[in-house]
Amino acid sequence: xxxxxxxxxxxxxxxRSSAGDTASLRPPVRGAWFDPIFEYLCLSAxxxxxxxxxxxxxxxAIGGWPALSHFxxxxxxxxxxxxxxxxxGAAGAIAGTLITSFVALALALPVAIGIAxxxxxxxxxxxxxxxxxxxxxLAGIPSIVYGMWGLFIFAPLFAxxxxxxxxxxAAPGSLAEKLFAGIxxxxxxxxxxxxxxxxxxxxxxxxxxxxxxxxxxxxxEAAYGLGCTPFEVVTSVIVPYIKRGMIGVVxxxxxxxxxxxxxxxxxxxxxxxxxxxxxxxxxxxxSTIANEFTEATxxxxxxxxxxxxxxxxxxxxxxxxxxxxxxxxxxx
Amino acid sequence: MIDLADTATPAAAIMNExxxxxxxLEARNVDFFYGxxxxxxxxxxxxRRNAITALIGPSGCGKSTLLRVLNRIYALYPGQRAVGRxxxxxxxxxxxxxxxxxxxxxxxxxMETQTGADPIEEEQVLRVGTDLARLRxxxxxxxxxxxxxxxxIYDNIAxxxxxxxxxxxxxxxxxxxxxxxxxxxxxxxxxxxxxxGLGLSxxxxxxxxxxxxxxxxxxxxxxxxxxxxxxxxxxxxxxETLVELKKDFTVVIVTHNLQQxxxxxxxxxxxxxxxxxxxxxxNDLFLQPKSDKxxxxxxxxxx
Amino acid sequence: xxxRDFLRNLVNRLFITxxxxxxxxxxxxxxFILWSLVVQGxxxxxxxxxxxxxxxxxxxGGLLNAMVGSLMxxxxxxxxxxxxxxxxxxxxxxxxxxxxxxAVVRFLNDVLLSAPSILVGLFxxxxxxxxxxxxxxxxxxxxxxxxxxxxxxxxxxxxLNLQSHALREAGIxxxxxxxxxxxxxxxxxxxxxxxxxxxxxxxxISGETAPLLFTALNNQFFSADMxxxxxxxxxxxxxxxxxxxxxxxRLAWAGALIIAVVVLSINIIVRFIAREKKHA
Numbered sequence: 010x011x012x013x014x015x016x017x018x019x020x021x022x023x024x025r026s027s028a029g030d031t032a033s034l035r036p037p038v039r040g041a042w043f044d045p046i047f048e049y050l051c052l053s054a055x056x057x058x059x060x061x062x063x064x065x066x067x068x069x070a071i072g073g074w075p076a077l078s079h080f081x082x083x084x085x086x087x088x089x090x091x092x093x094x095x096x097x098g099a100a101g102a103i104a105g106t107l108i109t110s111f112v113a114l115a116l117a118l119p120v121a122i123g124i125a126x127x128x129x130x131x132x133x134x135x136x137x138x139x140x141x142x143x144x145x146x147l148a149g150i151p152s153i154v155y156g157m158w159g160l161f162i163f164a165p166l167f168a169x170x171x172x173x174x175x176x177x178x179a180a181p182g183s184l185a186e187k188l189f190a191g192i193x194x195x196x197x198x199x200x201x202x203x204x205x206x207x208x209x210x211x212x213x214x215x216x217x218x219x220x221x222x223x224x225x226x227x228x229x230e231a232a233y234g235l236g237c238t239p240f241e242v243v244t245s246v247i248v249p250y251i252k253r254g255m256i257g258v259v260x261x262x263x264x265x266x267x268x269x270x271x272x273x274x275x276x277x278x279x280x281x282x283x284x285x286x287x288x289x290x291x292x293x294x295x296s297t298i299a300n301e302f303t304e305a306t307x308x309x310x311x312x313x314x315x316x317x318x319x320x321x322x323x324x325x326x327x328x329x330x331x332x333x334x335x336x337x338x339x340x341x
Numbered sequence: 342m343i344d345l346a347d348t349a350t351p352a353a354a355i356m357n358e359x360x361x362x363x364x365x366l367e368a369r370n371v372d373f374f375y376g377x378x379x380x381x382x383x384x385x386x387x388x389r390r391n392a393i394t395a396l397i398g399p400s401g402c403g404k405s406t407l408l409r410v411l412n413r414i415y416a417l418y419p420g421q422r423a424v425g426r427x428x429x430x431x432x433x434x435x436x437x438x439x440x441x442x443x444x445x446x447x448x449x450x451x452m453e454t455q456t457g458a459d460p461i462e463e464e465q466v467l468r469v470g471t472d473l474a475r476l477r478x479x480x481x482x483x484x485x486x487x488x489x490x491x492x493x494i495y496d497n498i499a500x501x502x503x504x505x506x507x508x509x510x511x512x513x514x515x516x517x518x519x520x521x522x523x524x525x526x527x528x529x530x531x532x533x534x535x536x537x538g539l540g541l542s543x544x545x546x547x548x549x550x551x552x553x554x555x556x557x558x559x560x561x562x563x564x565x566x567x568x569x570x571x572x573x574x575x576x577x578x579x580x581e582t583l584v585e586l587k588k589d590f591t592v593v594i595v596t597h598n599l600q601q602x603x604x605x606x607x608x609x610x611x612x613x614x615x616x617x618x619x620x621x622x623x624n625d626l627f628l629q630p631k632s633d634k635x636x637x638x639x640x641x642x643x644x
Numbered sequence: 645x646x647x648r649d650f651l652r653n654l655v656n657r658l659f660i661t662x663x664x665x666x667x668x669x670x671x672x673x674x675x676f677i678l679w680s681l682v683v684q685g686x687x688x689x690x691x692x693x694x695x696x697x698x699x700x701x702x703x704x705g706g707l708l709n710a711m712v713g714s715l716m717x718x719x720x721x722x723x724x725x726x727x728x729x730x731x732x733x734x735x736x737x738x739x740x741x742x743x744x745x746x747a748v749v750r751f752l753n754d755v756l757l758s759a760p761s762i763l764v765g766l767f768x769x770x771x772x773x774x775x776x777x778x779x780x781x782x783x784x785x786x787x788x789x790x791x792x793x794x795x796x797x798x799x800x801x802x803x804l805n806l807q808s809h810a811l812r813e814a815g816i817x818x819x820x821x822x823x824x825x826x827x828x829x830x831x832x833x834x835x836x837x838x839x840x841x842x843x844x845x846x847x848x849i850s851g852e853t854a855p856l857l858f859t860a861l862n863n864q865f866f867s868a869d870m871x872x873x874x875x876x877x878x879x880x881x882x883x884x885x886x887x888x889x890x891x892x893x894r895l896a897w898a899g900a901l902i903i904a905v906v907v908l909s910i911n912i913i914v915r916f917i918a919r920e921k922k923h924a
Contacts, residue, residue: 038474038475038478038504038505038819038820038821039503039504039505040504040821040823040824041474041821043821043823044821044822044823046823047822047823047826047827048735048739048822048823050731051731051732051734051735051738051739052735052739052740053731054727054728054729054731054732054735055731055732055735055736055740055746055749055797056749057728057732058728058732058749058752058753058756058793058794058797059748059749059752061756061790061793062752062755062756064767064771065759065763065764065767068766068767068770068771069763069766069767069770071770072766072770119666120666120669120670122666123662123663123664123665123666123667124663124666124667124670126663127660127663127664127666127667128667130663131660131663131664132667140667140671142915143671143674144670144674145911146908146911146912147674147678149847149848149907149908149911150677150851150904150907150908151850151851151852151853151878151903151904151907152851152853153851153853153878153881153882153900153903154677154681154851154900154903154904155677156885157681157881157885157896157897157900158677158680158681160885160886161684161885161893161897162677162680162684207673207674207677210670210674211670211674214670238652238653238655238656239656239659239660240652240655240656240659240660241652241656243659261758264758265758267760268758268759268760268761268762268763269760270760270761270762270853270854271853271854271878271882275885275886295760295762295854298762298766299762299854299857302766302769302857302858303857303858303861314766315766315770318762318763318766321760321762321763322759322760322763325759325760326755326759329754329755329758329759330751330755333751333754333755337751412817414813414816414817417812417813417816419742474819474820474821475819476819477816477817477818477819478818478819479819481817481818482813482814482817484810484813484814484817485810486808486810488808488810488811488813488814490811490814490815490828490829490832490833491829491832491833491835492828492832500818500820500828501818501819501820504818504819504820504821504824505819550814553818554817554818557818557819
């Protein structure tokens with residue numbers, strides 16, 4: 010109680026004799042005038058984000074319009090891409106983009122699922138954390154590093170140990186010979202796909218792992234309580250639990266692969282036209298833009314490249330939008 | 342009202358409609374809505390100067406909601422609205438006095454298009470302007486869990502004062518010390534005023550929040566189950582502090598602890614299902630309850 | 645019955661083994677990448693790399709101009725991204741996040757998070773390079789800012805949403821204007837998280853190449869003039885790696901190693917901050 014008794018020393022309360030004038034005695038709040046301004050500043054920043062996306066679409070549409078109106082539908086169906094004769098068709102690049110992305114996804118997805126499941130369900134805790142951290146760190150490595158590694162380390166090995174033996178052993182005239190045809194330098198559609206898959210792997214594994222961790226332990230325990238093996242728990246309880254989210258992760262990975270520029274540009278060989286074997290050189294939408302934009306020969310060439318950008322935007326926006334919708338509908 | 346003795350208003354005064362100026366704050370016929378759900382039904386609450394008023398009742402009865410109406414903290418959340426009157430020193434604080442009504446209307450229209458909120462709610466939920474801020478400074482609040490700001494003990498208390506006054510270092514030192522002394526925290530923290538407020542124990546943090554609340558010299562201090570997260574010793578200290586504060590302030594406390602209400606409150610209101618079932622001097626309410634519900638509750642038969 | 649259980653066990657064993665193999669294979673591949681990066685890059689790192697400008701083919705040189713250019717553009721991009729991103733994230737968390745407009749902003753911000761960076765390069769080319777008839781460091785910085793802002797916005801919103809309602813109410817209950825509650829209490833309480841957002845944004849843009857190719861272009865010489873084309877580490881790596889000169893390739897590897905080390909360190913620092921925060 011001592012503390013209380015000494016409490017009033019040196020305290021001079023403001024006079025509060027009658028009720029009515031208390032409010033008028035109290036000075037106004039300092040800085041209250043800034044409240045609406047601050048809110049509008051925040052709102053403007055949010056709107057700026059929105060406007061930047063809008064501006065991106067509009068500028069791509071305006072920039073690409075000359076080429077699109079010049080070539081019409083043939084821009085999407087023609088595989089001819091010839092700056093010399095000023096004829097441009099996007100079909101080769103679109104095909105290259107879709108093929109490399111889907112192959113990369115097909116390669117990376119099972120591995121990513123394996124990693125995530127292993128880390129969450131089976132791995133001893135003591136090493137699961139460091140591995141998970143390592144995986145997340147690798148997801149942040151810039152793509153140009155993957156590209157250089159692909160060009161200088163992976164491509165020569167790939168050419169020597171995969172491409173050459175397959176080409177040598179393919180019987181003349183067989184399907185295998187057609188499939189494996191190409192210049193044995195390691196720069197082709199398949200190696201670009203593999204590099205892409207390695208690049209999206211840590212990212213997908215990290216997101217999948219987070220998704221798996223959202224499954225409540227009771228769900229797991231209930232399934233084990235019924236006598237399920239770990240495999241049955243994962244396939245029949247956990248996977249259905251996060252199904253929508255998993256599709257979202259797949260789409261996110263796909264979105265990354267579709268738009269990836271540098272890792273692909275290094276190893277795809279950069280040849281225009283429709284790829285006719287898995288070892289053919291090719292090009293993607295992004296790699297074509299990266300390679301040719303600064304050296305574009307004329308206005309139509311530039312416009313055609315921007316039109317490629319528009320196509321890439323439409324594809325990736327669709328995929329990413331679907332991914333986000335699926336991920337956000339996943340109830341955590 | 343420092344000059345007043347710290348005795349509670351005699352119980353008889355309540356029964357016989359006391360003179361108006363005895364009331365510092367009064368809720369009259371207050372309804373409250375969370376969106377479409379009504380949480381309060383015509384609640385009346387007289388709060389008498391320099392007394393401790395306690396609100397008791399089972400969880401979900403609306404006692405915290407009522408507290409949140411008194412300083413309109415609910416207005417932070419779109420969709421929550423109150424109807425009725427809350428009178429502070431003779432001034433209705435639940436509704437805005439419409440200065441420049443055309444401007445107010447424009448503002449609320451702009452707000453409406455931006456937030457998509459119901460314009461009627463915007464009318465009552467004033468988002469711009471100083472009146473609401475000043476109301477909140479006049480009716481302070483302490484929350485269930487301690488909420489020290491992420492700054493030093495000293496700055497925690499100086500923060501609220503700086504909003505209203507430019508003070509010299511010496512003046513501010515004095516205000517901080519006084520507030521801490523009144524909250525019975527000074528002796529424990531005087532050597533570490535500049536260490537973070539988050540470093541204190543739970544009970545100390547709660548008393549820091551009390552000190553912060555009274556440093557701006559509110560007329561009424563609202564406490565929403567302030568002891569629910571505290572151990573018995575800290576609770577006892579906090580209760581002593583509140584009884585001492587009664588000299589200078591008016592206290593309204595929500596508690597689920599009947600003994601706490603019996604120990605410290607001069608008046609107690611019992612709420613049930615959003616209605617004020619009974620209100621009166623604490624002794625009367627506990628010893629001679631008029632309502633069966635109240636008797637059942639205070640004797641521990643439910644709740 | 646016994647046969648069925650045996651089969652179940654076998655499938656289970658195979659499944660666990662497959663998961664383990666996937667993990668081992670992936671870790672091996674990724675370790676291999678890092679290892680070869682170190683092996684190839686470490687030889688190229690010497691004092692010259694940090695003190696000399698990019699050389700013409702066949703002569704000695706370093707990466708000084710590229711590093712300075714990268715730093716200047718990243719710093720300016722982060723200044724823009726932090727201002728816009730924190731304000732936008734604050735709006736989503738404190739003001740309009742629950743509205744339909746807020747939902748649209750949040751959704752499109754999430755899409756922007758993983759939008760192809762080369763498109764941002766094209767956009768900024770149309771926006772700043774073509775109208776002003778010249779590549780510039782400013783254009784590069786703006787392109788990078790477009791990439792970093794969504795990250796800062798996202799982390800800001802997430803971290804502000806973690807702050808308790810009681811803390812906001814406590815500030816408001818003192819009569820504090822909302823913007824002061826936000827600035828002095830909520831932002832401060834969320835300090836480490838906001839820093840994390842900024843660092844993540846920086847890590848993302850410091851290795852970005854594609855958006856710089858058509859905006860800042862490149863520059864063989866030292867230049868701190870942001871109105872002129874500017875060298876950057878990723879663009880120099882791209883140019884040198886695809887060249888036929890051994891000196892250039894050596895520098896490209898050294899540059900790639902430097903970028904990887906910087907990005908990894910930032911990410912490790914971020915984890916450290918997040919961890920400290922959790923223990924506090």
